[in-house]
Amino acid sequence: MQVLFNDLAAQYQAIRNEVDAALQKVLQGGWYVGSTHVQSFEEEFAKRCGANYAIGLGNATDGLFLALKALNIQPGDEVITPAWSWISSAEVITHCGARVVFADVEPETFTVSAKAIQGKITNRTKAVVVVHLYGKMALIKPIQDLCKQYQLKLIEDCSQAHFAESVAGKVGTIGDCGVFSFYPTKNLGAFGDAGCLITNNENLALKVRRLANHGGLTKDEHLFEGVNSRLDSIQAAILQVKLAHIISWTNTRRLLSNIYQEKLRVVKEIILPCVDEPLAHVFHLFVIRAQNREALQKHLQQLSIQALTHYPKALPFEPAYTYLNHTEKDFPVSAQLQQEVVSLPLHPFLSREQIEYVCHGILSFYGY
Numbered sequence: 027m028q029v030l031f032n033d034l035a036a037q038y039q040a041i042r043n044e045v046d047a048a049l050q051k052v053l054q055g056g057w058y059v060g061s062t063h064v065q066s067f068e069e070e071f072a073k074r075c076g077a078n079y080a081i082g083l084g085n086a087t088d089g090l091f092l093a094l095k096a097l098n099i100q101p102g103d104e105v106i107t108p109a110w111s112w113i114s115s116a117e118v119i120t121h122c123g124a125r126v127v128f129a130d131v132e133p134e135t136f137t138v139s140a141k142a143i144q145g146k147i148t149n150r151t152k153a154v155v156v157v158h159l160y161g162k163m164a165l166i167k168p169i170q171d172l173c174k175q176y177q178l179k180l181i182e183d184c185s186q187a188h189f190a191e192s193v194a195g196k197v198g199t200i201g202d203c204g205v206f207s208f209y210p211t212k213n214l215g216a217f218g219d220a221g222c223l224i225t226n227n228e229n230l231a232l233k234v235r236r237l238a239n240h241g242g243l244t245k246d247e248h249l250f251e252g253v254n255s256r257l258d259s260i261q262a263a264i265l266q267v268k269l270a271h272i273i274s275w276t277n278t279r280r281l282l283s284n285i286y287q288e289k290l291r292v293v294k295e296i297i298l299p300c301v302d303e304p305l306a307h308v309f310h311l312f313v314i315r316a317q318n319r320e321a322l323q324k325h326l327q328q329l330s331i332q333a334l335t336h337y338p339k340a341l342p343f344e345p346a347y348t349y350l351n352h353t354e355k356d357f358p359v360s361a362q363l364q365q366e367v368v369s370l371p372l373h374p375f376l377s378r379e380q381i382e383y384v385c386h387g388i389l390s391f392y393g394y
């Protein structure tokens with residue numbers, strides 16, 4: 027049996043008729059950028075997220091950058107962000123001329139705590155970029171309170187956590203804004219690069235929309251310099267088709283995760299993902315912490331099971347950040363995670379048998 031980490035072709039086959047019809051409509055309409063397809067997707071996405079505004083963008087990295095720009099982050103400012111994340115949430119801070127300040131994550135949840143953020147606040151701190159990693163929302167209420175107390179802007183990176191919700195509210199609506207990636211492998215993915223920013227703040231929405239379109243809402247308006255980062259019609263139409271399926275796909279991710287949890291509970295050599303609040307986790311990835319990680323991955327590979335590493339290196343230890351002169355002692359949890367994490371295959375088109383085959387592979391590796 028072969029178990030792929032992801033299977034986007036299987037996803038396409040499952041919704042082929044709907045996707046093909048939507049594509050035909052866009053292609054025959056002859057309006058490929060800034061069309062009613064984009065507007066219609068933005069309206070539906072905002073509504074489904076529980077936000078007043080959604081702005082389609084070229085990708086989530088641009089979304090994070092434009093969010094910081096719109097919130098007036100500039101040289102001399104500091105922005106706090108997790109040491110354990112994809113690089114986008116950090117690099118955009120530098121692109122605004124501000125200083126990246128990393129905070130370590132919690133070993134159980136892989137996300138930053140309010141306490142870790144508080145420890146990094148100085149009188150130059152202007153904002154926090156929180157990442158809802160692997161599909162699990164960070165413990166956001168205390169972070170929201172902390173940001174209010176210190177008058178910090180709060181940006182939620184929801185690139186891995188579409189439609190997660192916690193007692194604090196729906197993902198992306200708790201901070202000043204939420205940013206989503208629609209990169210093909212994300213829970214809601216386009217057929218290319220795409221992203222989106224949601225907010226309840228009308229002024230922020232307008233500012234981001236202008237920044238993403240050369241400083242204007244219309245063709246010849248240039249109130250300030252911006253960039254070109256737009257969601258195109260084809261991607262919007264595909265995303266709108268997929269929106270009708272996302273809840274069912276998320277439920278399947280949760281069901282398959284439960285099988286992993288049940289079968290692997292006995293393995294003392296691994297730590298399973300924490301699911302303290304079921305709706306707050308949409309299982310973009312199923313990440314375990316494993317003893318003897320390299321050998322386990324090799325064993326799985328021999329069984330034709332694709333298991334990946336998100337991420338091989340914590341951000342402060344990447345060459346891009348050597349200028350900050352950090353050592354592993356500064357981020358002990360992230361330093362440990364980079365030795366231990368393994369992402370097991372998890373997507374809505376896996377069968378129960380495939381999940382059980384992966385579990386069997388892990389059990390046999392540790393001699394159970």
Ligand SMILES: *Cc1c(COP(=O)(O)O)cnc(C)c1O
Nearest residue numbers: 085086087112114185207209221
């Ligand atoms: C994928 C991802 C991004 C970047 O998204 P793009 O659309 O590829 O720019 C940012 N943050 C996190 C946490 C991600 O997983």
